[in-house]
Amino acid sequence: MGDPIEIPIERELDLHAFAARDIPSVVDEYIEAAAGAGLREVRLVHGRGRGVQRGIVQSTLDRHRCVSEFWDDPDAHLGATIARLTPHPES
Numbered sequence: 001m002g003d004p005i006e007i008p009i010e011r012e013l014d015l016h017a018f019a020a021r022d023i024p025s026v027v028d029e030y031i032e033a034a035a036g037a038g039l040r041e042v043r044l045v046h047g048r049g050r051g052v053q054r055g056i057v058q059s060t061l062d063r064h065r066c067v068s069e070f071w072d073d074p075d076a077h078l079g080a081t082i083a084r085l086t087p088h089p090e091s
Contacts, residue, residue: 009033012043015053023053027060035066035085043073045080057081 013030015023027044034042044061046053054072058081061070066085073080 014045
């Protein structure tokens with residue numbers, strides 16, 4: 001296995017490059033890092049399709065300790081979800 005890849009933490013994460021099985025851990029780690037970096041709102045782009053990725057993303061957000069609420073991005077026609085974050089517990 002190679003070295004971990006460092007990804008800069010920005011306000012938006014495009015999940016198209018990830019396999020469906022990896023989405024929960026990617027979203028979980030991204031939310032932890034975003035909250036730790038002080039971001040208060042992030043946008044996760046999952047695409048439209050049949051809604052499978054959207055369901056995985058939103059169920060992961062629903063269980064995350066740093067997410068206070070989330071909603072479909074009205075400008076993305078169900079292709080992205082916006083999440084409001086609470087301050088990271090270690091901040």
